Amino acid sequence: ELFSGTEPLQLEIKDTLTQSRARTLQLFEGVSEETFRLQANSDFSPVGWHLGHIGFTEGLWLLEHEAGYAPLFPEYRRLFAADGLPKAERQNLPSFAEICAYLEQIRNQVWDYLLEAPLDTRAWLWHWLVQHESQHCETITWVLQLHRRQSQPVSFVAKEKPWPAALVSTSKEKPTLPDHQDMVPIEGGQFLLGNDGLEALDNERKAHWVQVDSFWIDRFPVTQGQYQQFIEAGGYRQSQFWSDEGWQWLQENPVNHPTHWLAEGGADHPVCGVSWYEADAYARFVGKRLPTEAEWEKAACWQPRPQDPPTKRIYPWGNQTPDNHHCNHGGLHWGTTPVHQYANGQSAFGCFDLLGNVWEWTNTWFHPFPDFDPYPYKGYSMVYFDHQHRILKGGSWATQAPVLRGAFRNWYEPRIRIHFAGFRCAYG
Ligand code: AVJ
Ligand code: FE
Numbered sequence: 001e002l003f004s005g006t007e008p009l010q011l012e013i014k015d016t017l018t019q020s021r022a023r024t025l026q027l028f029e030g031v032s033e034e035t036f037r038l039q040a041n042s043d044f045s046p047v048g049w050h051l052g053h054i055g056f057t058e059g060l061w062l063l064e065h066e067a068g069y070a071p072l073f074p075e076y077r078r079l080f081a082a083d084g085l086p087k088a089e090r091q092n093l094p095s096f097a098e099i100c101a102y103l104e105q106i107r108n109q110v111w112d113y114l115l116e117a118p119l120d121t122r123a124w125l126w127h128w129l130v131q132h133e134s135q136h137c138e139t140i141t142w143v144l145q146l147h148r149r150q151s152q153p154v155s156f157v158a159k160e161k162p163w164p165a166a167l168v169s170t171s172k173e174k175p176t177l178p179d180h181q182d183m184v185p186i187e188g189g190q191f192l193l194g195n196d197g198l199e200a201l202d203n204e205r206k207a208h209w210v211q212v213d214s215f216w217i218d219r220f221p222v223t224q225g226q227y228q229q230f231i232e233a234g235g236y237r238q239s240q241f242w243s244d245e246g247w248q249w250l251q252e253n254p255v256n257h258p259t260h261w262l263a264e265g266g267a268d269h270p271v272c273g274v275s276w277y278e279a280d281a282y283a284r285f286v287g288k289r290l291p292t293e294a295e296w297e298k299a300a301c302w303q304p305r306p307q308d309p310p311t312k313r314i315y316p317w318g319n320q321t322p323d324n325h326h327c328n329h330g331g332l333h334w335g336t337t338p339v340h341q342y343a344n345g346q347s348a349f350g351c352f353d354l355l356g357n358v359w360e361w362t363n364t365w366f367h368p369f370p371d372f373d374p375y376p377y378k379g380y381s382m383v384y385f386d387h388q389h390r391i392l393k394g395g396s397w398a399t400q401a402p403v404l405r406g407a408f409r410n411w412y413e414p415r416i417r418i419h420f421a422g423f424r425c426a427y428g
Helices: 008-026 047-067 074-080 096-114 119-151 165-173 224-232 244-252 276-285 293-301
Strands: 183-186 189-193 208-212 215-218 359-365 390-393 410-412
Touching: 008 096, 008 119, 047 074, 047 096, 047 119, 183 293, 189 293, 208 293, 215 293, 224 276, 244 276, 276 359, 293 359, 293 390
Parallel strands: none
Antiparallel strands: 183 215, 189 208, 359 390, 390 410
16 A cells, blocks of 8 residues: 555645545536536636646646656647637537546556655645645636526526515514624734745735734625615616726626626625625725725734734634534535624634635735745736736635635736625725
């Protein structure tokens, strides 16, 4: 037996990679060969491409660059490299079975290499690969949802039609339903932003102290019930609520509700499927603003202690790895959950749902921290430090545990209506 249990770190990595792959393959259950190679729209690659790209990336970074092995299936490079073919030309794919066989051959070589890999100095690369796979799984989930909705269109609530009566009465029966006033005060001071852990991606390093002035933050993500009021008040028709750039975006993309509005959940589910511009407009509508990245992370991870110096937690609830009692993640419910459902996931300040359920837009442009050092390649983070991408925090219901932590930074252009993104507001 190659893995006899004498190298616990090797075994742990093997286990993590195996679990990650099982979750990836689970997403493809019931996916037809047709869907496998179909583009949902021009912003996306087919899900089958993502599967091949996961294997290609593992082979490229572990086997070619680290181990120095010759590439397996060199003819796949052009197809599966991120900088290979344009998205529209990624539909001519091998079959699901062929791509699975490709992934398996790479894995077999990875197991060989794991026995000799210098884990004491290179463990971060293995962490990066698991998180790379996890992030592509989230995109696969997004694309599969787009396909399912295209083949079975949900009947959207017509323009300006009020919230269905049943949902409105639910909200009245629940006195615990968050409202605009339900905010948490957070005292100003120095805060340790970022992450130096082994699992930290290049953009999370280095952890450094920043001054965060006193502010208030919403206890819960903004709900669909709250967002409905913005829609009903004509929020999408009044420029006063929008930034100049946001209003221009709206004129060019005339929409009047989030994507798939009311397709799932009820009034106490978080709003999702919004661009940064819509999140920003809603915040202005209620007289608030979006939090900065540092404010969000402080609300999530800071543990003020009256006598001792404050400490930073990895997760809002502490340092235990996320499980299904803490937050809605890993596709457990295949959708959002009510924002007050996960009391076990509260932060030290009593904020709910900071991790899981929906990604949260922040007011901060994606930028490098001091002493930024790109790895494994400049194209991972560095090319996005362009003042064109806003930071999202916290992960969604589709995010897998390896990517779920307070310090993780995601980024997208503000115009993109992220299917798994909502937001919470700040004040002060
Ligand atoms: C950080 C989620 C925007 O999926 O485009 C995957 C992550 N980078 N492969 C993406 C990523 C390279 C990235 N996001
Ligand atoms: Fe990738």
